[in-house]
Amino acid sequence: MCSYLIKYGACQTLSAKAAAALDKELMSTGAFSIDQLMELAGLSVSQAVFRVHPPSLGRRILIACGPGNNGGDGLVAARHLYHYGYAPTIYYPKQSSNELYQRLSKQLRDLDIPFVDDFIEAEKSSDHIVDAIFGFSFSGEVREPFPAVIRALEETTRPVTSVDAPSSWNIESGPPESGPGSKFMPAVLISLTAPKPLVKHFQGRHFVGGRFVSPTIAKKYDFDVPDYQGLDQVAEIPSGNQKL
Template identity: 55%
Template sequence: MFRSALPRRFSLPTFRRYTQATKMSLKYSQAISAKDAASLDKDLMEMGGWSLDQLMELAGLSVSQAVWKVHPLSAGKNVLVVCGPGNNGGDGLVAARHLAQYGYKPSVYYPKEGKNELYQVNPPPKDSSNIPPNLTSDHFKRLKIQLQNLSVPFITDFSTALKETHFLVDAIFGFSFGGPLRDPFGPIVSQIEAASVPVLSVDAPSSWDIQSGTPKEGPGAKFMPQALISLTAPKPCVKFYQGRHFIGGRFLSRDITDKYGLDLPPYPGIEQVLEVGVDAEGRL
């Protein structure tokens, strides 16, 4: 889901695709923390008048646009969307709906569906006072119905689907993940890690610690997706990331941005995503 925007002192003055020769000196040591991102989500609902399902809709739209940019239809229409049980998984369900409308042939692997609980991530954060709840199970059911009405299949044979897909969206865990991975997600991440299929991760590569990046061992220790979309600002772990990087989301009001000292990048036209580069020193 949408979490935040870039710190104002690091605002993006113009839109461009950054090359090795021209990259902004935006250090990820200044990226928004998971705690502030969660607090901002809550403020968006309490101060900004947003509902959680609205934010999820905008997040999923951004994810789908990032897929369009990194994996055009000509590269293969089969897209496997792997969803976790929380809000990140909901983002994936929304993205799958948009992808179907774009002309892709998405399928969804949803091994542990969302429930009406506060935080299904593992382990739960010690202080959840500033953290908004997940959507209710009824909303997740509605998202499933929308996909079923578009003939988007929910698959159960993950290994076979992984071999047949042209692209994969990792929407398992986002900024609130604290690890370690619990079943069934450990084996799932291991299979994604070993596969040759290109991957777009949503907000953070699943299994990564939001501060320190890849786990030292076990599932995800060598997981480096080809693309990543940060919602809506990079998290600290992105300094360890190497690949195509996008920021998604353009909706914060002035009172919210003033409170957090944030500024939206200048998305051009009707774009919902903005590509920025990442160099070896962890700078945008």
Template identity: 60%
Template sequence: MQRTAAARLSNILNTVSNSKRPLAVTNTGFQKPPRPVVGISNRMSFGIKTLGAQEAIELDKELMGSAGYSLDQLMELAGLSVAHAIYKVHPPSSGGRILILCGPGNNGGDGLVAARHLWHSGYKPTIYFPKKGKHEIFERLSTQLQGLGIPFTEDYKTALKETDHIVDAIFGFSFTGTTIRPPFDEVITAMKSSPLPKTSIDVPSSWDIEHGPPPSGPGEGFSPDNLISLTAPKHLVKYYKGRHFLGGRFCPPGLEEKYGLDLKGLYKGIDQIAELPRIED
């Protein structure tokens, strides 16, 4: 089943204040509970833990609860990380036209923020955003892009032929099931068929967060050239063989420890992203 942005945002925002797992504030800012036992299947070969859907949802809730972040802040930092990753893999000299395919959930918001940062970095982004989320943040982000003259298109087929790089910001980790509703079923099929380089945000659209690529349907055989995981990689990355980045440099140490993450020293200097080793067969 495909969750809408409104459903996901409502779930997160309504449960932040009464989360069942609050962190007690201490002199370091967070309680330090015992480190959870992490199965080897949930840790990448080079030591970084991966998250499943429920853990990713709970971590989002705590970031917007005890950690004090707003949804705007998290989208801004995530979108900035995405823009940095795209600049790394596809500098403007490789072609400045960037098509960002946005869905109605948080991934779509991250894509809109990335578009703004890419414009300021010399790119020419175009947005395909057929189903805007109902939360007012999407309207504000769209207004910001319109103020920069960034075009929105309804013709993704033509846009796919008039770009240099495709950003997949359609579905995130809240996507479950195998049914992809219009228009995104045809959009994913067209994106998959394009020979252009592609970068997916957090989750390649249509992939299952636990089990990776779908065995059938529009996303069958889809694997982007680049993936930028946000906050922490998800379980699906064990099936991913392309270039892989981690972004979202905002998780406080208390939550890193609570969720078994070990990100200390991963980011260098003021970098917003860190490239992770490829997973070999």
């Protein structure tokens, strides 16, 4: 059991504002590049997926990528998953002109990983889904074309792994009261660096990824580094009041 429960009766969390400040600090005084951080984030996502759904349970994995960094984490995860033996398919409807995302996409195309336009259709022939649409910087409304995707994620019978946040959820207060996402509960959540306040509302399997944070940074932002084991880039921690 992680020490989160001991301290707070629930996981110690990082607000959206604190998460943004931490990211900024890692990339300034922390001297990390975004390439490095995204590689490590995507690697940890791929490890959480493997732990819960090893390729023997189904190789066809559909990865929905949003327009920002959360989508970039999904692109990196897709590459690692391919190398673990999965057959990924990418849904990436709002491809950024950002050079980093372009490069991550090219790396996938060089592996002949298909990019598809129709999420609803692709969902039918997948074994498992990764939701890398919105992360900690999401707020407000879900914009087109994502409302239909969020509804499909609500209704799918396939297990869904969300990256950092179930997409459409408010980072502080959790699921929206109505509309797309109000009934969305992914099977798995991987919190990057530290859990966000929305985890109070999450009831599935919960992982934390981010085995690069210095004790100084963790102390400054007042969160606990989980007990990573062996070579793992992820650690499973309790969800809400659940004990492992």
